[in-house]
Amino acid sequence: MSRLLTINDLVLEGRSDESWSRIVNGVSLTLDKGEVLGLIGESGAGKSTVGLAAMGFTRDGVRIAGGSVEFDGIDLVNASANTKRNLLGKRIAYVAQSAAASFNPAHRLIDQHTEGPVVHGVMGRGESAEDGIELYRRLRLPNPEEIGFRYPHQVSGGQLQRAMTAMAMSCRPDLIIFDEPTTALDVTTQIEVLAAIRKIVEDFDTAAIYITHDLAVVAQMADRIKVLLKGDEVEEATTREMLDHPQEDYTKSLWAVREFQHAEKPLAPKGAVPVISVRNVTAGYGKIDVLQDVSFDIHEARTVAVVGESGSGKSTTARCITGLLPPRQGQILLDGEALPPDYRKRSKMQLRQVQMIYQMADTALNPRKTIAQIIGRPVQFYLGLRGKEKRRRVNELLEHIELDPAQFAGRLPGELSGGQKQRVGIARALAAEPKFIICDEVTSALDQLVAEGILRLLARLQDELQLSYMFITHDLATVRSIADEVVVMKDGVVVEQGPKTEMFTPPHHAYTDLLLSSVPEMDPDWLDKLLAERGVDNIGDAAVDKM
Amino acid sequence: MTCHVPGVLKIVLQRLALGLVTLFVVSIVIFVAVNALPGDFAQVILGQGATPEAVAAIRRDLALDEPLVTRYVGWLGAILTGDLGTSFAQLNFQSSLGGGEMKTVASQIAPRFANTIFLAGVTAAIAVPVAVALGVLAALYRGSVFDRFTNIFTLSSVSSPEFFLAYMLILFLAVLNPMLPSLSNIYDGMAFSERLRATMLPALTLTLIVLAQMMRMTRAAIINLLASPYIEMARLKGISPMRVIVRHALPNALAPIINVIALNLAYLITGVVVVEVVFVYPGIGQLFVDAVKIRDIPVVQACCLIFAAAYILLNLTADILSILSNPRLRHPK
Numbered sequence: 030m031s032r033l034l035t036i037n038d039l040v041l042e043g044r045s046d047e048s049w050s051r052i053v054n055g056v057s058l059t060l061d062k063g064e065v066l067g068l069i070g071e072s073g074a075g076k077s078t079v080g081l082a083a084m085g086f087t088r089d090g091v092r093i094a095g096g097s098v099e100f101d102g103i104d105l106v107n108a109s110a111n112t113k114r115n116l117l118g119k120r121i122a123y124v125a126q127s128a129a130a131s132f133n134p135a136h137r138l139i140d141q142h143t144e145g146p147v148v149h150g151v152m153g154r155g156e157s158a159e160d161g162i163e164l165y166r167r168l169r170l171p172n173p174e175e176i177g178f179r180y181p182h183q184v185s186g187g188q189l190q191r192a193m194t195a196m197a198m199s200c201r202p203d204l205i206i207f208d209e210p211t212t213a214l215d216v217t218t219q220i221e222v223l224a225a226i227r228k229i230v231e232d233f234d235t236a237a238i239y240i241t242h243d244l245a246v247v248a249q250m251a252d253r254i255k256v257l258l259k260g261d262e263v264e265e266a267t268t269r270e271m272l273d274h275p276q277e278d279y280t281k282s283l284w285a286v287r288e289f290q291h292a293e294k295p296l297a298p299k300g301a302v303p304v305i306s307v308r309n310v311t312a313g314y315g316k317i318d319v320l321q322d323v324s325f326d327i328h329e330a331r332t333v334a335v336v337g338e339s340g341s342g343k344s345t346t347a348r349c350i351t352g353l354l355p356p357r358q359g360q361i362l363l364d365g366e367a368l369p370p371d372y373r374k375r376s377k378m379q380l381r382q383v384q385m386i387y388q389m390a391d392t393a394l395n396p397r398k399t400i401a402q403i404i405g406r407p408v409q410f411y412l413g414l415r416g417k418e419k420r421r422r423v424n425e426l427l428e429h430i431e432l433d434p435a436q437f438a439g440r441l442p443g444e445l446s447g448g449q450k451q452r453v454g455i456a457r458a459l460a461a462e463p464k465f466i467i468c469d470e471v472t473s474a475l476d477q478l479v480a481e482g483i484l485r486l487l488a489r490l491q492d493e494l495q496l497s498y499m500f501i502t503h504d505l506a507t508v509r510s511i512a513d514e515v516v517v518m519k520d521g522v523v524v525e526q527g528p529k530t531e532m533f534t535p536p537h538h539a540y541t542d543l544l545l546s547s548v549p550e551m552d553p554d555w556l557d558k559l560l561a562e563r564g565v566d567n568i569g570d571a572a573v574d575k576m
Numbered sequence: 577m578t579c580h581v582p583g584v585l586k587i588v589l590q591r592l593a594l595g596l597v598t599l600f601v602v603s604i605v606i607f608v609a610v611n612a613l614p615g616d617f618a619q620v621i622l623g624q625g626a627t628p629e630a631v632a633a634i635r636r637d638l639a640l641d642e643p644l645v646t647r648y649v650g651w652l653g654a655i656l657t658g659d660l661g662t663s664f665a666q667l668n669f670q671s672s673l674g675g676g677e678m679k680t681v682a683s684q685i686a687p688r689f690a691n692t693i694f695l696a697g698v699t700a701a702i703a704v705p706v707a708v709a710l711g712v713l714a715a716l717y718r719g720s721v722f723d724r725f726t727n728i729f730t731l732s733s734v735s736s737p738e739f740f741l742a743y744m745l746i747l748f749l750a751v752l753n754p755m756l757p758s759l760s761n762i763y764d765g766m767a768f769s770e771r772l773r774a775t776m777l778p779a780l781t782l783t784l785i786v787l788a789q790m791m792r793m794t795r796a797a798i799i800n801l802l803a804s805p806y807i808e809m810a811r812l813k814g815i816s817p818m819r820v821i822v823r824h825a826l827p828n829a830l831a832p833i834i835n836v837i838a839l840n841l842a843y844l845i846t847g848v849v850v851v852e853v854v855f856v857y858p859g860i861g862q863l864f865v866d867a868v869k870i871r872d873i874p875v876v877q878a879c880c881l882i883f884a885a886a887y888i889l890l891n892l893t894a895d896i897l898s899i900l901s902n903p904r905l906r907h908p909k
Binding site: 081084086088089113114115116117118119122123125127130131132133134135136144145148149179180182183196 | 804810815824827907
């Protein structure tokens with residue numbers, strides 16, 4: 030095998046205010062032709078920055094401060110802009126995390142596909158368009174002849190991600206950087222994209238750097254894995270070795286994350302009045318029904334996980350319960366009494382009992398208010414506490430969520446980490462002293478270790494305060510660790526519901542089975558086995574069904 | 577997949593209806609505001625030594641003594657039939673001198689308005705392409721000497737008084753280098769090229785005034801998009817910086833640019849009195865100012881209504897073009 034890429038002792042610096050600080054401390058890696066290297070780490074590990082630096086590219090506010098990047102004998106650190114432009118897209122291509130944001134909304138897919146080959150003089154427009162259609166076919170996109178003539182907003186996320194992979198392939202590059210290409214996708218869609226990427230990389234013998242935070246995913250894709258932590262190398266080994274015998278403590282801790290398990294609670298006694306009862310709810314926006322006849326109960330001190338792909342109606346159900354979206358039909362009962370459908374008609378007491386924690390703690394907290402003000406607002410609004418009493422209660426809540434009041438009360442959200450912000454979100458929900466909290470994908474924007482901390486906190490609060498949770502998630506590992514009961518939704522309909530243990534033991538509803546089997550496992554052969562089991566063609570068909 | 581005409585058409589019709597409602601409201605505001613001006617035609621025309629009887633006689637002749645609402649309804653009704661009324665000055669002279677041909681407001685305004693539109697059109701034909709091109713180049717070379725020079729130049733030209741710019745242009749292009757006429761002698765039946773030549777100096781003056789805002793908005797709208805993931809993607813495809821901006825950023829920056837262009841075009845139709853005076857250009861602005869001076873209410877109202885309609889129509893066009901520049905609306909799912 031011949032060497033394609035050599036990165037030696039690469040140091041990258043990022044600008045904060047007026048000074049430069051290190052964000053990557055001397056990372057080295059090598060890549061042979063046709064080889065796939067997995068780059069793994071939490072957010073802030075510097076993996077995307079390293080991935081871009083491998084293309085000789087840095088984002089604004091980042092600079093290469095030391096080390097070398099050599100691609101096929103070309104020194105990318107010192108190369109002129111022109112030299113790099115001749116390589117980018119042509120010999121080194123990039124697949125971004127969010128295809129929806131990385132396709133230009135103003136142009137058709139095929140025009141964006143052919144742009145690279147035409148600009149680089151690899152192929153003419155017509156030839157490249159034909160080649161694009163062929164690539165779409167290989168990547169099992171539905172209607173390959175016609176899909177290229179759509180605009181990005183007319184194509185689903187999983188399809189766009191495959192179209193972007195096709196675009197990266199358009200000049201037949203020697204190296205592709207995949208930057209978290211499946212992170213934003215549902216598990217079922219993720220499989221299609223993973224299978225497509227792996228197939229095409231093998232078909233054309235392309236080398237790749239696959240960047241992700243998901244170990245199970247990288248195990249399917251990479252020949253070798255390199256672990257990064259806060260800009261430092263932790264260790265590197267072949268995939269099997271890394272999975273079987275991780276050497277460093279940090280790597281082992283990554284492996285162990287999914288082991289948290291909230292003790293299972295006994296079933297609610299027969300005849301007990303549920304805290305929240307969703308009864309035959311049908312709701313939607315405009316003329317379209319998003320939910321159809323949805324019913325389930327949530328009992329005291331229990332957690333009901335609502336799972337399903339994006340668009341299945343999970344969040345719409347939450348909007349109905351909170352009264353933001355009055356249902357067309359059906360009722361929401363709180364302690365057996367019907368709640369007014371519109372939150373404006375609900376009493377303060379009723380509003381207080383139903384609280385929410387949001388997915389993006391970043392956007393859910395007012396950036397101009399201090400933590401004490403954010404938590405103090407519901408304390409004053411719902412409980413009428415003021416002055417010293419309010420301050421005491423806020424401090425108590427901060428202690429509940431394991432943040433030191435002396436240190437955090439006066440800070441702004443911008444001065445907190447992602448996990449700490451989510452804790453503040455939890456404290457704000459607790460401030461109303463509710464019975465019931467809706468957790469909308471509360472851990473999906475967090476790294477695994479941090480997410481686990483949040484789950485532990487929620488479990489502890491449930492045990493102490495007898496809270497009921499509705500846990501909206503698409504992550505089945507989270508369901509396994511925290512849920513008592515599971516509600517599976519698809520296209521606005523509940524397809525299966527029951528206690529967790531029952532749901533995770535066969536026989537399942539066909540859709541539950543698809544969801545469960547689509548969660549990547551920490552076994553390098555998992556994807557092969559699964560594809561063999563399903564028959565590769567089924568994946569293509571599933572994609573066509575989604576049209 | 578196909579272009580969704582009914583959807584866009586519906587939006588256009590909605591905006592059009594909304595525009596008409598706005599125009600109606602504006603007509604009330606104009607009428608009330610114009611009638612709230614201190615003094616009326618009778619007082620202004622008769623001067624300080626007027627006897628109350630003479631003032632009352634003129635008021636009676638011109639129906640100025642009727643209640644406001646009656647006059648408004650009459651005015652609006654006439655407008656709906658296309659009649660903008662007759663100038664007070666004309667009416668008054670006719671009643672005192674007798675006979676003679678009577679000019680309606682419409683026939684007074686029409687040639688002046690045509691001149692204004694011509695001037696605005698010539699200015700737009702120069703200013704819009706130059707502004708967008710300068711904006712694109714400034715965005716491409718942001719932070720460079722060119723960028724700073726363009727910014728300083730356009731900002732100083734927009735900050736200078738209009739008459740100053742006009743006289744500077746006259747000095748350089750008419751006096752020191754006699755290339756263009758310093759007075760805009762416009763008459764009926766003149767050749768297009770002659771007319772263009774006569775209009776050139778006022779058009780250049782106005783170009784200097786409207787350039788800055790359009791150019792700076794183009795630059796800002798493009799730079800605003802340069803942090804988008806799809807721009808990064810284009811760079812990572814090895815596309816040249818110029819192509820990144822023209823092909824990947826500009827199409828997505830059109831909506832704010834179109835809106836600023838529309839506002840500036842509206843200014844060209846309604847706010848160019850100073851330039852008209854300097855170049856003695858027979859546009860609608862001078863007519864309007866003269867009418868205000870003698871409280872010739874029918875002319876003032878007609879001019880205001882035309883200005884309002886121009887604003888509404890141009891903004892409406894900008895709205896529709898912005899909608900059409902968005903592929904999400906042109907090609908729904």
